[in-house]
Amino acid sequence: MEARFQLSVPAAEVKAATQSEVIQAIESLTDQDSERLEQVATNRIFRIGRRAANGRTPEDLLQEAMTRTLDGQRHWYPENVGFVPYLIGAVRSIASEWAGHRYRNPDSPDYAALESQLIKEDEEGNPVSPFDGLTTRAPNAEDQMVEAETEAERQALLRAIEQHLAQDENASYVLMGWQDGMDGPAIQEAFGFSETTYRAIVRRIKRNSQKIMEERHGR
Amino acid sequence: MDDKAKRGSERLSRVLDRLAEYVQTSPGDELLEDARREGRNPAQTTSRVKGLLRQAVKNYQQKQLEKAQLEYDREVAAMKSRHVSLPKAPEKRRSLLAAIFSQEPQLQAAFTFQNRGFSELTDQDVENHLRKLVLLGVLDENHLLKDDE
Numbered sequence: 253m254e255a256r257f258q259l260s261v262p263a264a265e266v267k268a269a270t271q272s273e274v275i276q277a278i279e280s281l282t283d284q285d286s287e288r289l290e291q292v293a294t295n296r297i298f299r300i301g302r303r304a305a306n307g308r309t310p311e312d313l314l315q316e317a318m319t320r321t322l323d324g325q326r327h328w329y330p331e332n333v334g335f336v337p338y339l340i341g342a343v344r345s346i347a348s349e350w351a352g353h354r355y356r357n358p359d360s361p362d363y364a365a366l367e368s369q370l371i372k373e374d375e376e377g378n379p380v381s382p383f384d385g386l387t388t389r390a391p392n393a394e395d396q397m398v399e400a401e402t403e404a405e406r407q408a409l410l411r412a413i414e415q416h417l418a419q420d421e422n423a424s425y426v427l428m429g430w431q432d433g434m435d436g437p438a439i440q441e442a443f444g445f446s447e448t449t450y451r452a453i454v455r456r457i458k459r460n461s462q463k464i465m466e467e468r469h470g471r
Numbered sequence: 472m473d474d475k476a477k478r479g480s481e482r483l484s485r486v487l488d489r490l491a492e493y494v495q496t497s498p499g500d501e502l503l504e505d506a507r508r509e510g511r512n513p514a515q516t517t518s519r520v521k522g523l524l525r526q527a528v529k530n531y532q533q534k535q536l537e538k539a540q541l542e543y544d545r546e547v548a549a550m551k552s553r554h555v556s557l558p559k560a561p562e563k564r565r566s567l568l569a570a571i572f573s574q575e576p577q578l579q580a581a582f583t584f585q586n587r588g589f590s591e592l593t594d595q596d597v598e599n600h601l602r603k604l605v606l607l608g609v610l611d612e613n614h615l616l617k618d619d620e
Contacts, residue, residue, distance in 0.1 A: 319531055431482035458493050
């Protein structure tokens with residue numbers, strides 16, 4: 253049998269963007285790029301909710317992504333990825349990080365289930381929780397009140413989107429599918445939508461929900 | 472929070488995730504067409520987005536300048552707090568620095584700034600440079616004292 257060798261070729265050195273490259277990229281942003289960036293940032297702020305955002309806006313999110321790029325906390329490699337996809341990735345990651353700063357409540361059944369999924373073993377086979385060593389604080393009555401208020405706002409936003417599209421039967425199906433965790437191909441198959449039809453419906457949903465989010469954001 | 476509320480919150484998250492995917496992958500002209508239809512001016516959006524990114528750059532640069540200034544101030548304070556015995560006469564200090572630069576020309580390049588020759592250095596510059604050389608350990612202070620005797 254012929255022996256097979258896997259050659260390990262060292263990856264060429266990829267350089268992170270310099271400050272002047274970052275500035276040049278900002279100046280080169282097109283209207284399409286700016287629209288995309290702003291919409292993703294707005295979407296992520298609504299996604300993490302008012303409490304996790306802690307008063308921070310989509311503008312803050314974009315600026316934070318830029319600051320982290322400049323101070324070296326995040327690296328943009330222009331040879332690997334364009335500026336806009338990079339910045340969108342940074343925005344998404346920072347938003348998730350902000351959302352992760354919510355209080356952990358070990359008394360919650362969800363906490364135990366999640367922790368067990370994330371638990372690892374050390375060298376001696378002892379279970380190690382990723383949350384060990386972190387300060388734990390169960391939410392107090394005030395936290396719970398704010399949490400309930402935030403959740404009520406999130407539900408109200410979802411209701412507003414649903415009501416706005418109530419007359420659009422196809423859009424309502426897609427919204428329902430998404431809420432049940434279905435992706436595009438699954439929805440297309442379930443409701444018999446072509447790719448073009450599905451994209452047109454999503455575009456309508458996006459347009460309407462964007463309007464609602466912007467009204468709530470006060471833009 | 473009850474299960475119903477949790478489910479509502481999770482459902483919104485799923486909807487927003489799908490919409491984010493769409494915004495990331497949809498053709499740019501569609502995004503612009505929709506923005507115009509919604510009464511937004513894409514040029515104004517660009518101006519706003521660029522403006523806030525530029526502001527982030529400016530803030531970062533300002534912080535870097537402040538940091539550099541702080542380091543410089545610390546350096547100056549350290550120089551001032553340590554007593555360094557230099558030749559008393561300004562001419563002697565100047566000729567000492569000239570001798571050092573002539574012996575180690577690379578130091579002159581490091582200590583004299585662009586478009587500024589040795590002759591343009593003030594007595595204070597000369598004194599600061601000598602102090603720096605002592606603090607950096609390039610110049611032996613005992614040697615200086617002997618020379619000044």
